[in-house]
Structure formats: C-alpha cells, structure tokens
Amino acid sequence: MAPPPSPFFDPGTHAAPNSLSVLQLRRDHLIPAVLSASTESEYAEGKVENTRFGSFPHSTLLHQPWGTQVLASVVDTGSRGQKSKKRKREGDDDGQSTPVHETERARKDLVKAVTASSGFAHLVPPTPETWTLCLPHRTQVVYTPDYSYILQRLRVRPGDHIIEAGAGSGSFTHAAARAVHNGALEEAHPAITTEAANGDEHSMVPKARRKRRGGVYSYEFHAPRAKQLQVEVNEHGLSSTVKVTNRDVYEDGFCLEDEEAPDADAIFLDLPAPWLALKHLTRSPPSPAVMKSVASDPATPEPEPSAHIAQTSSTPKLFRSPLNAKKPVRICTFSPCIEQVTKTVTALRSLGWLEIGMTEILSKRLEVRRERIGLQEEGLRGANPSAATVQEAVQRLRDVEGRAKVFHGLQKEKQEEIARKVEAKKRGGKVSPAEEDQEAVSGKGKVKVESVPPSKHDRLERAKKELDNRELFKEGRLVHRTEPELKTHTSYLVFAVLPREWTKEDEEKANRKWS
Amino acid sequence: MHSYIRPHTHIALRLPSGIVKILEIAPNTTINIGKFGSFAANLLLGRPYYLTFELLEKDDERTKTELRVVPASELHAEALGNDHAAPAESRDDPAPTEGGVEFDIVGDDGEVIMRSNRLTIDDPSRQKLSMEEIEELKKAGTGSGKEIIERIMASHMAIEEKTSFSLAKYTLRKSRKYLKRFTVLPLDVGMLTDYLTEREAYKVMELREDTLGLVSSWANIHCSETSRVLTGEDGISQIGGGRWLVVDDTGGLVVAALAEKMGILYPSEEDDDSGSEGKEEEEEPTSATTSAQPGQIATKTPVLPEGTTAPEETSIKPEDLQNGTTEASSNLPPPDPPQDDLPQPTSNQTLSNAPPNPPRPRRPPRPHIPQMSSPTNTLTLLHSNAQPNLAHLKYFSYDSGNPSTSHPLYTHLKTISWLQILHPSEDATYAEPETISEETLATMKSSKRGNYYRKRRRWERTKSVVDETRRGGFDGLIVASVMAPQTVLRALVPLVRGGGKVVVYSANVEPLVELCDLYSKERRAAFVARQFEKPQNGVKIKREVKEEDSEPNTPLFSSYEDGDEDEDFPVNPTLLLAPSLQTARARHWQVLPGRTHPMMTSRGGAEGYLFTATRVLPVEGKVEARGHFRGKKRKTGEGSAVQV
The missing domain is CATH 3.40.50 (Rossmann fold)
Incomplete structure (x- = not known):
C-alpha cells in the first residue's frame, strides 16, 4: 500500500520500473528516464532512449543493478512510423483478447534488443547532483557548489522544514528534499499525491505525531512551472516531502491552510525582490514603522506595496507566523545583483535578523591531463612536437647541420665528378677507369647517406612505428588547470538568523528556573 | 535542537573582539570571558541562542553581575540609522557640517555627498585622553563600556573631520576593545569548523x-x-x-x-525533548505558553530523554533485523533481555x-x-x-x-x-x-x-x-x-x-x-x-x-599488499565513472549602506580539493565507444554484465 521509496532516498539494488533512473553518457551528459516495460512505443524494442552514443531500449536497462555499464542496442530508428501503425493495430487486437498475451509480447520484445557493435552508457541512480545536470531547464539552475553551501549554512537537518520560494527548475528543491528527508511517517497519506496536484489551497497531510517529518515547502509564482515541478515531484516519489504551491509570496506570504505548515526552520529565497517577501517571514506582526521602512526601501518608490502592507498587517486578526517558534530560523537569499543584496540586507536589519552576512561561492572544476612535449611527438595528435629540452633542441640543430653537410658534400662530389668527367672527355679515351671511379663514388655516397641523420619523413615514420609500443597514458608531465568554461559569478548569498522571540516573561521564567 | 541553551552542552561565545570561546555550560558555575568580566552560567541557561548579551557589572543598584539582552535594533543601529534617514550614507551626519569643513563632493542643493580625507591628520596626539585616563575610566566604569567609547570619541579632537568611512572604522575598533558584549552561538558543525580552522587548521x-x-x-x-x-x-x-x-x-x-x-x-534526547515540547505547545496554544515552556522542559531534560529514547532503540532494532540481514541477528544477544532490562537502568x-x-x-x-x-x-x-x-x-x-x-x-x-x-x-x-x-x-x-x-x-x-x-x-x-x-x-x-x-x-x-x-x-x-x-x-x-x-572469510585482499600488482595500475580504473576534480571557496563580503565590498583579508592556506566519481560495474569484455571504427566485436548479452 505504501508507495515505493523515492529513488533519490532509497534506490534499491536494481533499476525498477516506473521509477526515475539516469543514463550517464559522459561526465556532464546525462539523460533522465522513467523506465517502463510497456510496449506502447513506436519501436519494436519497446521504449527506447536514443542518444548520440547509441540507442538504449528500456528492456536492456530495467532490473539491471545500479552502476551497470549498458551496451547500446541495434534499434531500427528509420522505419518506426510504419512499424508503429502496424504494431498498434496488433496491440489493440491483442489487448482485447487477453492481457496475458500482451505481456508475452513484451517479453518477446525484450529478446529483440540486439547488442550494437559500439556505444555504451552507465545506469546510475538519481541524486540531486545527477538531476541538476540533466533536469529540463526552466530558469537559472542553482548548481551543486551553491546549494551545498546554502544547505550547509542554513543548517538544514533531517526532520527540518524549509521554505523555498522561487522553485524554478527544481534543482534546489531536490537537494533540500534530500537534506530534510528523515523517513518519519513513511505511511504518508495517499491523498497527498492527488491533493497536491494543483497547488495552492490544499492542506498537507496530518502532521507527525512523534517525530517531525522533514518537509520542503516550495512556492512558485509561475503557474506552468509550478505544475511541471509538481509532476516531477510525483514522478520522483517526493510528493510526501515536497509541497509545491503556486503563489505570489510577495502578496500572500507563506502560510498554508494547514495550521502547522510550513513551521519553517530555514528559508531559501530565490526571488527577484526578496525584500518584498521578508515582511511575511516574521515571528510577530511587524510594527507599522518597520513595515514602512522596509517598504520604502531605497530606490523602491512604490507606494503600492506599502499601502498593501498596511492593509494586510491591520486586517487579518489572526497573525500566524510561518516560522518555527521554537528554534532560531535561518534564511538565505540568492540574488545575482549587488543592489538586490543591499536592499535585502537593509530589510533584514529592520526586521531584526541577526548574523547578517553576504557570501559568494567561487567554484571551479579542474581538468587533469598529461602534457607531452618532445621531438618524439612529431606528427602525433594531442601533443606538442617542440623540443622538450635545450639538449634536444641542440641535437636537432646538429642533425640538421649534419644533413646539410652531407648533402653539400655529396653535391660537391657530384660536381667534382661531373667536372672530372668533362675533363676526361676533353682528354678523350680512358672511359673505363672513370666508370669504375663513378661506381666507387656512388657506392661511397650511399654509405654516407645511410649514416646521415634522419630526414623528416624518416622521423615521422619512426614516430608512428614507435607509437604502438609506447604507453602514452603515463608519459608526459601531469598537469592540471581550470576547465575552459568557468562560472565566475552565480549569485550573492545573503545569510541571516532570526533568534527565538524572547520576552520579559520568558526571562523571568528562566531566571526563576536557573537561580 | 538548539532551541535554547541546555545544561551540559557545549556552546560558543563570540566576544566583541571576534574571538570565539567554546565551553561546556554547567549550572551553578561561573563563566569567565577574560578582560570583559565573568558571570553566572545560570544567566544563560534556558535562554535562546543567537542573542547578544551585555554584561552589567554589580554596583549600587545590582547585587551581582547581570546580563542584558541587546535588542536587534540596537545592534543594527549604526547600520540602519543613517540608512533610514537618507538613501545613501550621504546625509550621514549633517550636524557638524556647519563647522566650516571643506568638502570635495557636494550635491546640487549644497548637500554634502562625501567628505574628503584632505584634512585628515595622522597624529596620535589628536586623542586627548591619555592612556592613564582611559585606564581610570575602565576601572571606574560600571556600564557596558559604551560610556568609555563615548568619552573616547568625544575627546577625539577631529572626530568630525573624519570621513564616514574612517569614523565607522574608528567606532568599530573602539567597540571591539571596550564593549562588554558577547553573543551565544550554538556549537554545531559549521561553528566548530570555523573555530577549528581558525586555530588549528592543520588538525582538520x-x-x-x-x-x-x-x-x-x-x-x-x-x-x-x-x-x-x-x-x-x-x-x-x-x-x-x-x-x-x-x-x-x-x-x-x-x-x-x-x-x-x-x-x-545530536543526542536523540534533544530531538525527543523538542518534540514533546512542540506537542505540549500544540495542545494548548492559548496562553503565553512560550514563556512557561523553557523552565518546565529544562526540568525534564535529565529525566525524559532516558525514558523515551532507550525503549525506542530496543524496539526498533529487532524489528529492523527481522526484515533484513539474517547475519546481524546472530550477533545480538537473545533479543529479549535488552527489552526486559533496559528500562531498569533508565x-x-x-x-x-x-x-x-x-x-x-x-x-x-x-x-x-x-x-x-x-x-x-x-x-x-x-x-x-x-x-x-x-x-x-x-x-x-x-x-x-x-x-x-x-x-x-x-x-x-x-x-x-x-x-x-x-x-x-x-x-x-x-x-x-x-x-x-x-x-x-x-x-x-x-x-x-x-x-x-x-x-x-x-x-x-x-x-x-x-x-x-x-x-x-x-x-x-x-x-x-x-x-x-x-x-x-x-x-x-x-x-x-x-x-x-x-x-x-x-x-x-x-x-x-x-x-x-x-x-x-x-x-x-x-x-x-x-x-x-x-x-x-x-x-x-x-x-x-x-x-x-569472494567468501567473507577468505582473505579478500590478499593481493593487496603483495606488491606484485602492475605498477601502472595501482587501482582498477574501470571501477569509477566520471572522475572529476573541483574546488570551491566562499568569499565573504561586508554589506553596509554605501560600504559594500568583499572582505579585505581572509584566511589563506590550503585551497582544499575534491575528487568525485561514481562507482560502476564495467561490462566484462571489450567495449567500443561510439565514434570509433569497429574493432573486434565481442558478444555481450545482459548476462555478462559483471557481478553483484
């Protein structure tokens, strides 16, 4: 009855049907695939993932242990149109007669996948990192170096509740879900999946009785994006952890219908104007003066929001804080521009947040390779054929000189010989000794040519021949450098903490207790 | 966890100088924070984290040292004060501008936008208070140190000649030296890491x-x-x-x-504790429960955790083992004794x-x-x-x-x-x-x-x-x-x-x-x-x-140290996919109105690098990457995929 655990949290030993898996083709080239054994496909092999590195029918991926290297299969991608029509008709007939036959046919299809001569991929379980690399981009993605630091600084721990506003493409959503996941209350209401489907006005499941269940409360202003995220969340088995809400948080704040939600311990705002959302993230209704100061922030001469604030802060009788009253609440805002940061920080200060600080993450990936330099690399790819040392350079120069000398010498001899011949002719007669001489000379010349340093042609030839016996993987100098594409700026991260509210009465109580 | 300061936990105190002091807090003890003074630990117990306290030493009114919570508005006064009045730091402090000081940058309406440092005189004698006098003040001073700072500032001959930048720096410097304040921070992994890297980075x-x-x-x-x-x-x-x-x-x-x-x-009792705390709250959310809670819970701290966690552990374990490995259960003593006897010690x-x-x-x-x-x-x-x-x-x-x-x-x-x-x-x-x-x-x-x-x-x-x-x-x-x-x-x-x-x-x-x-x-x-x-x-x-x-009891790794392995392949390179090397560093900024910039200095030392990869199960046999011309083809069905 319980839904299978999310492949993000507990992927099991094998790739399971109807659950997300990831095909890793190259380091940064990954393809997400919800594997299915169904035959409803245009291909004879059932569902197929077609890639630059070959076609991978789902039948070759399903029930494989995670991490398996999967070989590509021969899939007829050309004539699928015809085939599908034919197959569909067949399928309909079969479906009407017996469903058992249908599965049999599926089996037959599994057999059909023929291993191709080349191409492979690796089947890996989804993680927030792999998902970040292969998710469909809807907005700017929060990448691993940023979200790992944010979650670390926000001290998000299993069982916590985190607000995420501006869900965007959902990379942070997945990372946050992993961070708060504590598996409490695994027998989650099945209603949640249907209920959460169209966001807004739905309540969460009855709350944890004993152990608090970790939760991500995700808000997205853009309705289609919110919907898409909800689809992904369901597909990834995260629906009991992530609650997607389509809402304008500037206006409507963060409180949900459910009394206990979101009860947040941490907040992540990836919004264009985080300072406009901050007024909803307080422990008690902020005083009008503070509201004004927050609203009349430098360079936001908008009387509208402030008027609206005045309304909202006065009209609702029941103020409900979206924050966990028992713990210090931490916030992080993610803004690309320094102006946004200034405004956010000012608003945070006015609203009594502490430990305010701003940070940016500079991350880079390094590539490691072997740099081969030397004359022996002449004519080979991926290496530098310049002289590696001064000695080598000198030797090469000597060789060139040597060759030149030999050739000049030869030339001279030839000329001398010609001159001699001419002279001999002039003198007449005595041809035979000259001939002998010539022969001797030519023989001598050949000997000389052999001892001559190698020509370029010879060198190239030799380099090619030697290549077979060389172990290139350990030759050359090991070097590392920053990868060519560098993310020099992602966003500024503003962090702050809001301590528990502490009143005079609290102080008196504590005083009595501890003295 | 970390909802309030509990006895017998480690806490971090951040002093005005920026130094962090870690200590284990025990009831009825005294906490000494060096030149800033000392106070009773009980004054902190049961209070929430992240508050900044001010030491009020005993005098005629007070019989002993007391702590005052410094509200956020006061902490931010400097940063906010000039900001609320004016859009930038420009109108900073209009009062002393009448003194005939010259300004470099003046707005259209004659408003001073930025004071220049043209008149700055680098001379220690501009501070009229002598060291002795300051020492006197410190001795006599009963308050939080604010008076001293005020006096020092007042005695500076050219305080109004300072640019707002240098004034801010000056105030900060004096505050760090004389302000008797400290902030209580929870000792979590982040805090501990900062603390350790600051002192003995080589150890971590x-x-x-x-x-x-x-x-x-x-x-x-x-x-x-x-x-x-x-x-x-x-x-x-x-x-x-x-x-x-x-x-x-x-x-x-x-x-x-x-x-x-x-x-x-974190010890599970804390979790349980805060959980029960939460529950009690939820059941009666009417009165000022928040104020009533900390005291009550604090009393329970020593008792509750033992009672709640221990049975939980025992009840979970056998159950888990039943679903799972047959192996581990043999290592357990018969599962009953723990269940029967555990409540006893508790x-x-x-x-x-x-x-x-x-x-x-x-x-x-x-x-x-x-x-x-x-x-x-x-x-x-x-x-x-x-x-x-x-x-x-x-x-x-x-x-x-x-x-x-x-x-x-x-x-x-x-x-x-x-x-x-x-x-x-x-x-x-x-x-x-x-x-x-x-x-x-x-x-x-x-x-x-x-x-x-x-x-x-x-x-x-x-x-x-x-x-x-x-x-x-x-x-x-x-x-x-x-x-x-x-x-x-x-x-x-x-x-x-x-x-x-x-x-x-x-x-x-x-x-x-x-x-x-x-x-x-x-x-x-x-x-x-x-x-x-x-x-x-x-x-x-x-x-x-x-x-x-291989079987668990045969020496799995016998080949490991023999040294006869190919020295070209100390590791099997086919076992890891997508090995990559990366590094990341956080750069901290100062954010103050009109004075936002990266920190001027930070810790150098090792950069810190990360190698990441995914373990994979390579196909046994020759595998051709696509794009290469086909070589010797080997038949490889699903069955031949390796192991596990």
Missing part, C-alpha cells in the same frame, strides 16, 4: 565549511533511517541501506559533518536524577544494546591506529572511548581498523574468545564473569562489523586522509555498490591530480587492452575486480 586538514558542504552533497549523504535492508545476489551481502565508508584524519570533524546530515549527530537514572550528558561509567553486568549494530543509516570509519581518533565528537556529547548508549552514534557509527579490514585473521579482537559453559560461568567471580561477557561482546561486535564491511555494498566512500589516496581507493572502492559515490578530499591538489591520472581515460583503455592481450595477467586483475564475490 584545513577543511572549511564550504568544502564540508560540498563533500556531503557529492557523497549523497542523507538520512536513511527508514531505508530498506536489501541483499545482493549472493544473498548475504547488504547493498545500500544508507551505509557510508569514511576515512577521516580530521579527528572526527568529517564524521560529525556527515552524521549531522544523517540525523545521528529508572535508576530517573531516581538518581543524574545529568544525561557527561558519559556515565558503563556498568558491565547491564544488559547490552549492541554497539555499532544498526543495519541502516550508518557510518563505518576506517582508522589507521588501534583506536579511532574522534576527539572532535566530544563537542556533541559523544565520547568515543566511552560512548553513552543513548547517543545515536552508539549504534550508527562503526569503527574498523585497516588491519581488521584487510587481514582480520591477524587482529586479536577478531579471533573468537573461548566459550565457557553456563555452569562454569556460574561458579566464577562476578568480575571475571563480567570480563568474559565483555570480551565476548567485543568479539561479536568486531566480527559483525568486519564481516559486514568486507561484504561491501556501501552507498559511498568519503576519504579525508593524509594517506596516499590511491592506496585507500584500491582497498575500498570495490566495497562501494554500483552507482555509489566516491569522494576524496585533499588539502592540496597534487595527490588528487595523481589520482585523476590513475583513473584517466587513456589509462582505462590501456588497462582494458592489457586485460585482453595477456590473459594470465588479466586473471590477476580480474581477481581484484571480483573481490566482492
């Missing part, structure tokens, strides 16, 4: 908080308390279940960071009302929750000394020499030495101690009997951990070690499950560059080629690949 391999975050992300660390216990195809070895292998030369800092993410770092606890956190001496005859027995959500720590160095876990109430049974790490942290994993037969604790029959036992002295049981238990524990570890199937491997990484990976990568993550941290880049090279594409190709060319050699290499499949 110069790990920074940003690197720690990155490590745990790439290692896919998460709480797996409820993960399924699944076995591999051999029916014995466990696959996954949220188990990570750790090699930690940072004194337990990495273990702490990982444990925090897995929800097993009720003793209640009576004696002992504080929960200082490690209690372990009473040998007490029925036993097996240490290191959790089947899921565990960390297995490899250590190179006879005992693991987990010194930094003391800040989280875990004493590795004498762990309290109520701490979650007691069952979730497993330790195993390199000798035990590679050559268990050479380890004395792995050898089964002799069994003594019940009858003879009955005749023995109780101390001897206790000894006997302790030995048996230690052996059971060691055996179960060693066997489980050697069977592999771990979800990931995290290495932060000064040892050569390839030797570590050679031994441990085979123990990681397919799709598991491998993360290696190093303070310097060179060891990891070498490691990347050992897993390079070219080397992998050469390795595969060699496997085919020389079948005899291939067998040897294959044996390494198949280590996992």
Whole structure:
C-alpha cells in the first residue's frame, strides 16, 4: 500500500520500473528516464532512449543493478512510423483478447534488443547532483557548489522544514528534499499525491505525531512551472516531502491552510525582490514603522506595496507566523545583483535578523591531463612536437647541420665528378677507369647517406612505428588547470538568523528556573 | 535542537573582539570571558541562542553581575540609522557640517555627498585622553563600556573631520576593545569548523565549511533511517541501506559533518525533548505558553530523554533485523533481555536524577544494546591506529572511548581498523574468545564473569562489523586522509555498490591530480587492452575486480599488499565513472549602506580539493565507444554484465 521509496532516498539494488533512473553518457551528459516495460512505443524494442552514443531500449536497462555499464542496442530508428501503425493495430487486437498475451509480447520484445557493435552508457541512480545536470531547464539552475553551501549554512537537518520560494527548475528543491528527508511517517497519506496536484489551497497531510517529518515547502509564482515541478515531484516519489504551491509570496506570504505548515526552520529565497517577501517571514506582526521602512526601501518608490502592507498587517486578526517558534530560523537569499543584496540586507536589519552576512561561492572544476612535449611527438595528435629540452633542441640543430653537410658534400662530389668527367672527355679515351671511379663514388655516397641523420619523413615514420609500443597514458608531465568554461559569478548569498522571540516573561521564567 | 541553551552542552561565545570561546555550560558555575568580566552560567541557561548579551557589572543598584539582552535594533543601529534617514550614507551626519569643513563632493542643493580625507591628520596626539585616563575610566566604569567609547570619541579632537568611512572604522575598533558584549552561538558543525580552522587548521586538514558542504552533497549523504535492508545476489551481502565508508584524519570533524546530515549527530534526547515540547505547545496554544515552556522542559531534560529514547532503540532494532540481514541477528544477544532490562537502568537514572550528558561509567553486568549494530543509516570509519581518533565528537556529547548508549552514534557509527579490514585473521579482537559453559560461568567471580561477557561482546561486535564491511555494498566512500589516496581507493572502492559515490578530499591538489591520472581515460583503455592481450595477467586483475564475490572469510585482499600488482595500475580504473576534480571557496563580503565590498583579508592556506566519481560495474569484455571504427566485436548479452 505504501508507495515505493523515492529513488533519490532509497534506490534499491536494481533499476525498477516506473521509477526515475539516469543514463550517464559522459561526465556532464546525462539523460533522465522513467523506465517502463510497456510496449506502447513506436519501436519494436519497446521504449527506447536514443542518444548520440547509441540507442538504449528500456528492456536492456530495467532490473539491471545500479552502476551497470549498458551496451547500446541495434534499434531500427528509420522505419518506426510504419512499424508503429502496424504494431498498434496488433496491440489493440491483442489487448482485447487477453492481457496475458500482451505481456508475452513484451517479453518477446525484450529478446529483440540486439547488442550494437559500439556505444555504451552507465545506469546510475538519481541524486540531486545527477538531476541538476540533466533536469529540463526552466530558469537559472542553482548548481551543486551553491546549494551545498546554502544547505550547509542554513543548517538544514533531517526532520527540518524549509521554505523555498522561487522553485524554478527544481534543482534546489531536490537537494533540500534530500537534506530534510528523515523517513518519519513513511505511511504518508495517499491523498497527498492527488491533493497536491494543483497547488495552492490544499492542506498537507496530518502532521507527525512523534517525530517531525522533514518537509520542503516550495512556492512558485509561475503557474506552468509550478505544475511541471509538481509532476516531477510525483514522478520522483517526493510528493510526501515536497509541497509545491503556486503563489505570489510577495502578496500572500507563506502560510498554508494547514495550521502547522510550513513551521519553517530555514528559508531559501530565490526571488527577484526578496525584500518584498521578508515582511511575511516574521515571528510577530511587524510594527507599522518597520513595515514602512522596509517598504520604502531605497530606490523602491512604490507606494503600492506599502499601502498593501498596511492593509494586510491591520486586517487579518489572526497573525500566524510561518516560522518555527521554537528554534532560531535561518534564511538565505540568492540574488545575482549587488543592489538586490543591499536592499535585502537593509530589510533584514529592520526586521531584526541577526548574523547578517553576504557570501559568494567561487567554484571551479579542474581538468587533469598529461602534457607531452618532445621531438618524439612529431606528427602525433594531442601533443606538442617542440623540443622538450635545450639538449634536444641542440641535437636537432646538429642533425640538421649534419644533413646539410652531407648533402653539400655529396653535391660537391657530384660536381667534382661531373667536372672530372668533362675533363676526361676533353682528354678523350680512358672511359673505363672513370666508370669504375663513378661506381666507387656512388657506392661511397650511399654509405654516407645511410649514416646521415634522419630526414623528416624518416622521423615521422619512426614516430608512428614507435607509437604502438609506447604507453602514452603515463608519459608526459601531469598537469592540471581550470576547465575552459568557468562560472565566475552565480549569485550573492545573503545569510541571516532570526533568534527565538524572547520576552520579559520568558526571562523571568528562566531566571526563576536557573537561580 | 538548539532551541535554547541546555545544561551540559557545549556552546560558543563570540566576544566583541571576534574571538570565539567554546565551553561546556554547567549550572551553578561561573563563566569567565577574560578582560570583559565573568558571570553566572545560570544567566544563560534556558535562554535562546543567537542573542547578544551585555554584561552589567554589580554596583549600587545590582547585587551581582547581570546580563542584558541587546535588542536587534540596537545592534543594527549604526547600520540602519543613517540608512533610514537618507538613501545613501550621504546625509550621514549633517550636524557638524556647519563647522566650516571643506568638502570635495557636494550635491546640487549644497548637500554634502562625501567628505574628503584632505584634512585628515595622522597624529596620535589628536586623542586627548591619555592612556592613564582611559585606564581610570575602565576601572571606574560600571556600564557596558559604551560610556568609555563615548568619552573616547568625544575627546577625539577631529572626530568630525573624519570621513564616514574612517569614523565607522574608528567606532568599530573602539567597540571591539571596550564593549562588554558577547553573543551565544550554538556549537554545531559549521561553528566548530570555523573555530577549528581558525586555530588549528592543520588538525582538520584545513577543511572549511564550504568544502564540508560540498563533500556531503557529492557523497549523497542523507538520512536513511527508514531505508530498506536489501541483499545482493549472493544473498548475504547488504547493498545500500544508507551505509557510508569514511576515512577521516580530521579527528572526527568529517564524521560529525556527515552524521549531522544523517540525523545521528545530536543526542536523540534533544530531538525527543523538542518534540514533546512542540506537542505540549500544540495542545494548548492559548496562553503565553512560550514563556512557561523553557523552565518546565529544562526540568525534564535529565529525566525524559532516558525514558523515551532507550525503549525506542530496543524496539526498533529487532524489528529492523527481522526484515533484513539474517547475519546481524546472530550477533545480538537473545533479543529479549535488552527489552526486559533496559528500562531498569533508565529508572535508576530517573531516581538518581543524574545529568544525561557527561558519559556515565558503563556498568558491565547491564544488559547490552549492541554497539555499532544498526543495519541502516550508518557510518563505518576506517582508522589507521588501534583506536579511532574522534576527539572532535566530544563537542556533541559523544565520547568515543566511552560512548553513552543513548547517543545515536552508539549504534550508527562503526569503527574498523585497516588491519581488521584487510587481514582480520591477524587482529586479536577478531579471533573468537573461548566459550565457557553456563555452569562454569556460574561458579566464577562476578568480575571475571563480567570480563568474559565483555570480551565476548567485543568479539561479536568486531566480527559483525568486519564481516559486514568486507561484504561491501556501501552507498559511498568519503576519504579525508593524509594517506596516499590511491592506496585507500584500491582497498575500498570495490566495497562501494554500483552507482555509489566516491569522494576524496585533499588539502592540496597534487595527490588528487595523481589520482585523476590513475583513473584517466587513456589509462582505462590501456588497462582494458592489457586485460585482453595477456590473459594470465588479466586473471590477476580480474581477481581484484571480483573481490566482492569472494567468501567473507577468505582473505579478500590478499593481493593487496603483495606488491606484485602492475605498477601502472595501482587501482582498477574501470571501477569509477566520471572522475572529476573541483574546488570551491566562499568569499565573504561586508554589506553596509554605501560600504559594500568583499572582505579585505581572509584566511589563506590550503585551497582544499575534491575528487568525485561514481562507482560502476564495467561490462566484462571489450567495449567500443561510439565514434570509433569497429574493432573486434565481442558478444555481450545482459548476462555478462559483471557481478553483484
């Protein structure tokens, strides 16, 4: 009855049907695939993932242990149109007669996948990192170096509740879900999946009785994006952890219908104007003066929001804080521009947040390779054929000189010989000794040519021949450098903490207790 | 956790000078913060974290030192004050501008936009107060130090000549010196990391908080308390279940960071406590409950946790074991005794009302929750000394020499030495101690009997951990070690499950560059080629690949130290996919109105690098990458995919 655990949290030993898996083709080239054994496909092999590195029918991926290297299969991608029509008709007939036959046919299809001569991929379980690399981009993605630091600084721990506003493409959503996941209350209401489907006005499941269940409360202003995220969340088995809400948080704040939600311990705002959302993230209704100061922030001469604030802060009788009253609440805002940061920080200060600080993450990936330099690399790819040392350079120069000398010498001899011949002719007669001489000379010349340093042609030839016996993987100098594409700026991260509210009465109580 | 300051926990005090002081807070003691004074610990207990307190020393009005909570508005007064009045720092302080000072930048309406430093005179004599006078003031001063600062500022001859920038710096400098304030911060992993890197970075391999975050992300660390216990195809070895292998030369800092993410770092009583706290709140949300709570709960702290956590642990364990491995259950003493007897010590606890956190001496005859027995959500720590160095876990109430049974790490942290994993037969604790029959036992002295049981238990524990570890199937491997990484990976990568993550941290880049090279594409190709060319050699290499499949009691790693391995391939390069090398650093900024810029100085030292990769199960046989012209084709059906 319980839904299978999310492949993000507990992927099991094998790739399971109807659950997300990831095909890793190259380091940064990954393809997400919800594997299915169904035959409803245009291909004879059932569902197929077609890639630059070959076609991978789902039948070759399903029930494989995670991490398996999967070989590509021969899939007829050309004539699928015809085939599908034919197959569909067949399928309909079969479906009407017996469903058992249908599965049999599926089996037959599994057999059909023929291993191709080349191409492979690796089947890996989804993680927030792999998902970040292969998710469909809807907005700017929060990448691993940023979200790992944010979650670390926000001290998000299993069982916590985190607000995420501006869900965007959902990379942070997945990372946050992993961070708060504590598996409490695994027998989650099945209603949640249907209920959460169209966001807004739905309540969460009855709350944890004993152990608090970790939760991500995700808000997205853009309705289609919110919907898409909800689809992904369901597909990834995260629906009991992530609650997607389509809402304008500037206006409507963060409180949900459910009394206990979101009860947040941490907040992540990836919004264009985080300072406009901050007024909803307080422990008690902020005083009008503070509201004004927050609203009349430098360079936001908008009387509208402030008027609206005045309304909202006065009209609702029941103020409900979206924050966990028992713990210090931490916030992080993610803004690309320094102006946004200034405004956010000012608003945070006015609203009594502490430990305010701003940070940016500079991350880079390094590539490691072997740099081969030397004359022996002449004519080979991926290496530098310049002289590696001064000695080598000198030797090469000597060789060139040597060759030149030999050739000049030869030339001279030839000329001398010609001159001699001419002279001999002039003198007449005595041809035979000259001939002998010539022969001797030519023989001598050949000997000389052999001892001559190698020509370029010879060198190239030799380099090619030697290549077979060389172990290139350990030759050359090991070097590392920053990868060519560098993310020099992602966003500024503003962090702050809001301590528990502490009143005079609290102080008196504590005083009595501890003295 | 960290909802308020509890007795017998470690807290961090940040002094005005920026220095952080870590101490364990105990009731009825005095806390001394150096030149700023001292105060009673009870003044902090039960209060929330992140508040800034001001020391009010005793005088005519006060009979003893008191603490005043400094409200946020006061802390931000300087930053906000000038900001609310004017859009920028321009109108900063219009009062003294009448004094005929010249300004460089003046707005259209004659408003001063920025004061120049043209008139600044670098002369210490401009401060009219002498050192003696200041000392006098300090002695006489009863307040928070604000008076002194005010006096100093007032006595500065040219305070109004200062630009707002230099004035701010001046005020800050004086505040750091004289203000009697401090902030109480919870001691969590982030705080501890900052503290340690500041003082003894070399002891924690110069790990920074940003690197720690990155490590745990790439290692896919998460709480797996409820993960399924699944076995591999051999029916014995466990696959996954949220188990990570750790090699930690940072004194337990990495273990702490990982444990925090897995929800097993903080003593469970805290969780339970705050949970019950929450519940009580929810049930009666009418009155000013917040004020009533802290006191009540504080009373319960010593009592409640014992009662609640211990039975929970025992009830969970057998259940988990039933679903899961058959193996581990043999290591448990018959499951009933713990259940029957455990409440006993806890009720003793209640009576004696002992504080929960200082490690209690372990009473040998007490029925036993097996240490290191959790089947899921565990960390297995490899250590190179006879005992693991987990010194930094003391800040989280875990004493590795004498762990309290109520701490979650007691069952979730497993330790195993390199000798035990590679050559268990050479380890004395792995050898089964002799069994003594019940009858003879009955005749023995109780101390001897206790000894006997302790030995048996230690052996059971060691055996179960060693066997489980050697069977592999771990979800990931995290290495932060000064040892050569390839030797570590050679031994441990085979123990990681397919799709598991491998993360290696190093303070310097060179060891990891070498490691990347050992897993390079070219080397992998050469390795595969060699496997085919020389079948005899291939067998040897294959044996390494198949280590996992061997029987648990045969020396799995026999080939490991023999040194006859191909020196070109110290590790099997086909076992890891997408090895990459990265680094990240957080750059901190100062954000003040009109004065926003990156910090002028920060810590240098080691940059800190991360090697990440995914463990994969290579196809046995030759594999052609697409794009190459076809070579010798080998038939490879699904069946031939390797192992596990």
